[in-house]
Amino acid sequence: MKLLRRHLLGLVLAAGGLAFGRPAAAEAFSAGERQAAPPPDPDETIRLWPRGAPGGEGVRLTPIVPERSTDPAFHDRYAQYTEDPMLTVFRPARPNGSALLLIPGGGYRWAVLDKEGYDVARVFAATGTTCFVLRYRLPADGWAAGPDAPLQDAQRAMRLIRSRADVYGVDPARIGVLGASAGGHLAGLLSARRDETYPAIDAEDAVSLRPDLTVLMYPVATMADPHAHQGSRTHLLGQAPAADQIRAYSLEAMDWRDAAPVFLLHAMNDLAVPVENSLQLLSTLKAAAVPTEAHLFQEGGHGFGVRLIQGRPAQVWPALVRAWAGRLNVPL
Template sequence: MTIQISRRGIAAAALATAALLRGTREAGAAQGAAPVGPANDAGMMEAVRLSRQRRAPDAVVPLWPGIPPGGEGLTVKDLVIDHGPAGGPSDRTAESVASPSLAFFRSTSPGPRGTVLVIPGGGYVDVWFDKEGYDVARWLSGSGLHAAVLTYRLPAAGWKGGPDTPLQDAQRAMRLLRQNAREWSVDGNRIGVLGFSAGGHLAASLITRHDAPVYAPVDGADSLPAAPQLGGLAYPVISMQDGLTHPGSKQQLLGAHPTPEQVTAYSPDQNVRTGTCPTFLVHAADDGAVPVGNSLAMFQALRRQDVAAEMHVFESGGHGFALRSIEGRSAEPWPDLYRRWLKRHGFA
């Protein structure tokens, strides 16, 4: 099934649902937040249960007030395809993105909350916003946090920003969360990021290049910082070095013949500095798509700069496990481990 979504449709959705962001969600408030304790099967099953709820976002908000940066003259259209089985859970991908957006999932707990910007993967070819986005946001919002899923533009679609195009959207998303902190009950001092696969590369780029001037300011939101307070990277693409990188992501981001300078500039492990935010990493040793060496390289780079970092490498899990594909694999505990880490850092 193919669905086309217009920019006007996204804007209308934002206007129609904005009121939901001013109050608590009565339907979900009775659920409460799951207790945080030792990593165990109960914690994993709770994560899976929350992720499988067919709850829609509380709002879908366009990132940009008009044409996104570098889009003048482009004919890119929004295109979404659902790969899920008939009658089963949706498994949608944004195959083409003209109107990048934030899908906001409000916490089931009242008051200003910590918030996680969730960045799905897709090899910079598409954006898997159900499995690595909405599922994760539903779980986080049922665990006492707000979550916002980023649907970002793809770098090979002709945008003038080229490889910086996704980072433009990630920076803008962080700034919008801070600009709307009061209305959305977001604690502006507790905003983190969690990225998966190529979305992990984008999250790592945000962690290390949050202050890079990749677009000209368009309104008051762009005077606000884009730095996350915590980073989360799940089976991330990190290095652009041949032999370690994910070749498809590298080609989509940098083209067929990048310069050595580009390879270094777009490898987040080469850009870690003192003051980079504490970071949680998770990877499976049997990942056949993105070698575990990517997470190892990022972890080592963080530690060289004395940045607090926690890493979990599991024997089995493959690639793209997120929350749907962890049962029966050694990667099962990762959601509970991540939630406990967030709690230790004051987020939950």
């Protein structure tokens, strides 16, 4: 396959400071003032599989969406045992023609809806980007595709967004994906892999599933020791995956040639998903001549999303993403 010939946009290592003493708290994303209550959820959703998700024969699940927050100012929910995957749509007041597929993390055990989904969507929708938060199936729930079940959902989601671009005022050539933690792994699979993981079910599956840019926040990238996130690997591949499985699902071992430009964001003191996940992937992307930008913060830990970053260096990450995407002619 012909190598991508565009030059590397830049490797920016930004040293900063983040201090997260507790897991979550309310944040007013623009004014820095505490919210009295979380904003309402959008009521527009898109079912990915109107006739049921593929490979679900015999799958019997009871979906749950527990609330973990004890603070009335914000939600902290996660989706588990998802049987009917969907997109939640965040329409901006003034669309700028771009779109983001947001894939939250959760170690492939669940999907964290608010911290890395709805909260991030509101930040980018505020500046004109139409956002779609993916609630995806989990690999250990008995789906025939096993570890590829979440990827089926991500591929289908990208195709639905692109095929309905005119409905949302979106340019079909300006659709990115943003994934966090294990959602970053899934976003990476969507970006790097070219194989069809499910048979086409309608005309919408004829459009491209390739994102036009990829943002990976503290991504689970490798499945190999010593830097693998053990929980993600176990829930994706099982307790004792074979060496060929580990390699097949490690992002740094994949062929990224001709992939869309990539933005990497990680904290150096991430104890859950070591920064080597991004560093190893960065080397692979550079070797494949994929236009890449990387920002590493000295502090921050794991899973900071857009909360608890007011007044700290990492609060600039959405602006960094916007500036990078703007240089790619994708105005987020």
